[in-house]
Amino acid sequence: VTDQEVMSKLQEVFDEIFVQKIRLTKELTAEGIEEWDSLTHTFLEVAIEEKFSISFSYGAFAELTNIGDLIAFIKNILKSNEP
Amino acid sequence: LFKRGREGLDRNQLRQYLNLKDERLLPEFFNDCEMARSLSDYQFLYQLKHQIINNVLFKDLSDSSTRDILILSPANLHVFGILMDIQISAISRSFCYNLNYRFYGDLIGALEEQFKHKHPDFLMVFPTPKVNEQSISEISHLFDFFKKQENKFNGEIAIANLPLPPTPFPGANRNKYFSSAWRIAKDCNQVFIKDNNFSFHLIDLEFLSALYGTENVFDTKQWYQSKSPFTYEFSNRVAKECVALVRSKEVTPKKVIALDLDGTLWKGECGDLDVNELEVGPGYPTGEIFAEAQKFFHSLKERGFLLTLLSKNDESRALKTIVDHPGMVLKIDDFSCHQINWDRKSQNIVSLSRQLNLGLESFIFVDDNPAEIAEMGLYHPEVHCVQVPSDLSKYLSELEADANFHTQDLTDEDLLRTKFYKDQERRNEDLKAIDNEVLRMQFLQTRAEIGRLNAIDKKRALQLINKTNQFNLTRCRLLASEFEKIASDETKQVLTCKVWDRYGFLGLISTLIASKDMATNSLWIDAWVMSCRLLGRNIPEAILNQVVLSARLEKLEFIFGRYLKSDRNGPFADLYTRLGFELLKDNGDEKVFRLDVSNYVEKQTQIEEIR
Numbered sequence: 001v002t003d004q005e006v007m008s009k010l011q012e013v014f015d016e017i018f019v020q021k022i023r024l025t026k027e028l029t030a031e032g033i034e035e036w037d038s039l040t041h042t043f044l045e046v047a048i049e050e051k052f053s054i055s056f057s058y059g060a061f062a063e064l065t066n067i068g069d070l071i072a073f074i075k076n077i078l079k080s081n082e083p
Numbered sequence: 084l085f086k087r088g089r090e091g092l093d094r095n096q097l098r099q100y101l102n103l104k105d106e107r108l109l110p111e112f113f114n115d116c117e118m119a120r121s122l123s124d125y126q127f128l129y130q131l132k133h134q135i136i137n138n139v140l141f142k143d144l145s146d147s148s149t150r151d152i153l154i155l156s157p158a159n160l161h162v163f164g165i166l167m168d169i170q171i172s173a174i175s176r177s178f179c180y181n182l183n184y185r186f187y188g189d190l191i192g193a194l195e196e197q198f199k200h201k202h203p204d205f206l207m208v209f210p211t212p213k214v215n216e217q218s219i220s221e222i223s224h225l226f227d228f229f230k231k232q233e234n235k236f237n238g239e240i241a242i243a244n245l246p247l248p249p250t251p252f253p254g255a256n257r258n259k260y261f262s263s264a265w266r267i268a269k270d271c272n273q274v275f276i277k278d279n280n281f282s283f284h285l286i287d288l289e290f291l292s293a294l295y296g297t298e299n300v301f302d303t304k305q306w307y308q309s310k311s312p313f314t315y316e317f318s319n320r321v322a323k324e325c326v327a328l329v330r331s332k333e334v335t336p337k338k339v340i341a342l343d344l345d346g347t348l349w350k351g352e353c354g355d356l357d358v359n360e361l362e363v364g365p366g367y368p369t370g371e372i373f374a375e376a377q378k379f380f381h382s383l384k385e386r387g388f389l390l391t392l393l394s395k396n397d398e399s400r401a402l403k404t405i406v407d408h409p410g411m412v413l414k415i416d417d418f419s420c421h422q423i424n425w426d427r428k429s430q431n432i433v434s435l436s437r438q439l440n441l442g443l444e445s446f447i448f449v450d451d452n453p454a455e456i457a458e459m460g461l462y463h464p465e466v467h468c469v470q471v472p473s474d475l476s477k478y479l480s481e482l483e484a485d486a487n488f489h490t491q492d493l494t495d496e497d498l499l500r501t502k503f504y505k506d507q508e509r510r511n512e513d514l515k516a517i518d519n520e521v522l523r524m525q526f527l528q529t530r531a532e533i534g535r536l537n538a539i540d541k542k543r544a545l546q547l548i549n550k551t552n553q554f555n556l557t558r559c560r561l562l563a564s565e566f567e568k569i570a571s572d573e574t575k576q577v578l579t580c581k582v583w584d585r586y587g588f589l590g591l592i593s594t595l596i597a598s599k600d601m602a603t604n605s606l607w608i609d610a611w612v613m614s615c616r617l618l619g620r621n622i623p624e625a626i627l628n629q630v631v632l633s634a635r636l637e638k639l640e641f642i643f644g645r646y647l648k649s650d651r652n653g654p655f656a657d658l659y660t661r662l663g664f665e666l667l668k669d670n671g672d673e674k675v676f677r678l679d680v681s682n683y684v685e686k687q688t689q690i691e692e693i694r
Contacts (some may be wrong), residue, residue: 008581014122019101019130021678039193042162042309050122058304 001078006071013047026068054078086162092124100119100135116169122162122315127164137324152329155194156209162311166322171329190221193227202237205329209243212301212312214267218245222271237509240283241328246292246300251259284328290455290619291320294637295513327486337467338445338539340380341393341432344401344423346451347471348413349373353404354397365665375479377412384417386490391435392421393428393448401600419538426456439536447487450618473544506586521689527619528585529690531628536570536577536594544579544594552651556644557659558611559596574599575609576633580626582617594619597642606634620690627662627694633681642678643667662686 003026011024018035022028030036036044044075045061048070054077064070091113100112112135119125152171154164176676190210208229211290222245229240248264261270271296292300293319303309310620322369345352348372349363363373384390390413394401399425405415420438422431428448436443444465450456451471459468467487472478482488498620510527518524535687536544545566547557569575580593597606608630613623634642644659646652648671656674660666664676 003556013123017126019098019127021098023647038309039162040126040130042305042311043122046315047123047126058307 001075003071003075006074007067008050009051010067010071010074013044013051017044017047024067026066026071028067029065048074052078054081092118092127094127097127097131098589099304099440100131100499101519119169120244122336125165125169128169132169148425152205152207152495154207154209154671155190155197156211157245159290160311160313162315163313163318163322166319167325170322170326176595190225193226194232198236201623204238206236206238207241207243207325209286209288209373210245210271211304212246212288214245214248214264214271216262216267217581218271219269222274227272233283235509236626241286241325242275242283243286243288244275247297249297266479267442285327286321286328288321291324292317292629294442295320312617331489336445337388337447337690339389339391339419339441339447340383340433340440341391341446341448342380342468343450343452344392344394344396344404344457347449348377349404349408349410350555353401358404358407361404361409362406363408364412367410369475372475374410376482379479379482380416381412383488383490387539388490389419389441390417391439391441392418392423392429392590393435393450395425395428396423399424408524428457429458430461432463437537437584441539442592471664477581506589510586524689526585527620529622530583531622531625531688531690531694532583532652533578533626534694536579540579540581540591541566541570544577545590547591547594547614548610548612551614552649554611554613554618554655555607555652556655557647558649558652559612561610569596572598576606578626579628580613580622582620582622589617593622595626595630597630597639598638603641604639605643606630606637606639608642608644611644621686623658623662624686625688625690626693628688628692631678631680631685631694634680640680642680644676644678645678648672 005022007026014024016020017040018033020033020035020053022033031039045056049056052074054074056077060073064073091664097115112132116128116132119128121253154165190208208225209227210218222435225242229242232240250264250266251257251386253260253263257265258269260266268289275285275468300312300313300317302314306569342348343446345354349361350367352371353361358634361368362368364370365374369544378389392401398421402415402421405413407410419493420435422434424431428450432443436446442465443463446458446465446466447469448459449469449471450459453470456468456470459466469485469487471481472481517526545561545563547556548561549564564675572578574644575596575598578593578595578597578608579591580595581591582589594610595608595612596610597608598606599605613625630642642664644664646656646659659674659676659678663677664678666674667677668675
């Protein structure tokens, strides 16, 4: 999987969850996005897990700093899930 | 206006609601809410709803239909709150606010603090679902606290018990260890059912967790990360149960069950077969299924439903089958009335509704024939139709799962009594602040529904006659059989009066029996009883207005009232005089009064009279 593929799938998740339109970039963080509170963060975690059919380990999701981080993290899990 | 996308809700179209400034589009939005299926649907609509409230429509939503629901828990039930918020919006077309209270520690302290500010319409309390050694005493405390609050709290209270914990620790004997989580949770839940002398609702998480499989209930990762205890799926299931509870307060409950015969109460057609060839009861392959279904209907009758028969059959043959078949659980006397003939069922059900004096919206129709179900749905969409499943092994479980058969507690007048007295205290408290009689009446917003006795109310109307001592003008006492005879007598009228006010339903509080006397072209009030709880609200005046109205319709000239003295009814000796009757005869223990219908001026009661 490429960064771009993961990014576009993530964009779909964000479009489903946020009312406000958010354009994803690798540098994007929750900072300054009003809807992105701790609760939305929880929902986002569940929605991403569902979208990619993966499961984040305990505490891992909270440690990510920006979207670039998240993409790398997802790619890592997907890779380790490969047979 | 907004069509759904191929998969789920179209987000871009939903976003357009934000640009709209017209509250008439709210129903459209609610329709979309009802389409929500996935967690992200709910989250999106929740966010959208709150932005609409804040930006666009805030003023329009602060009307009386707004329900305010507060969910309190030491665990974080945000997810659960969102699910409920959107589901309740969708169902009741009214907004509710979820104030998820997030705190650790003293739940009771938080409740007391909350009660100082505001009483929500519905308060739902979820104790933390993780148990420890202190849990039992904490739950007992909570329980006692609510029993004390009952009299002070201005809304409905629902408390959740504990879901059963999925941990196998400490092994096979977990049920024997007082300190195992399994045993603690079960002991805690005993606290909720140790006595039934309370009027709050129980949200039965024990049942739901068992139904769901306890392993699928808890989300340990989210518990440690955000104190959100339940999986999304389980939260959704609990939310549905709570929404059903809130909703049950808003819709007319079902009261009458109209039952088909062949294929519904037994297998086979009674027109073609001998009685012993019809399968119901033990000894037949599928007889047990029908016997269980009949038992189910019988239990509903015990809980206050009326059973009626609605069948295309030969009447005498059908009734004979009911009497003669040894496997019948339901007996002929269990049915309040029947329509058994070859006419359309959609017509016959109207006759049943007239006979019972209950609207079609209170009917449930059960039939095995899809064509009959379809016909009923076409003509009377307000009737709830239940189709007997083609796989008969599912018959009973489908009946039991249908929420229309679920009775909320607190419908029976006897059960309601605790609530009456609790409301009375609050009412007196509130009225103290108002020193003007007219303003008081306005404040109370009393509504009285006065009309002919219907079948559901018979028991209560008779009970009222037989236990009222004070406002019982003719010392009336009746046997059920006597009352039955009066109720079916064409020359007599039985009126009942049901009352509501701003605190809710106050019950059926008056029964009046009158008979027409053609010889004198007048109406005699043979008996009149009223519960003394509601004196001073002009209810006798409202009832008299109705009596005069019906006398006028029948072109009667006079209304006669009688008073027979008893030890207790002294305060009402001059009731008729106060109501404008003229005293005709007085020999101490008996007085007779007369009212000239043509001179009667309708009394101003300051209450809303529904006829």
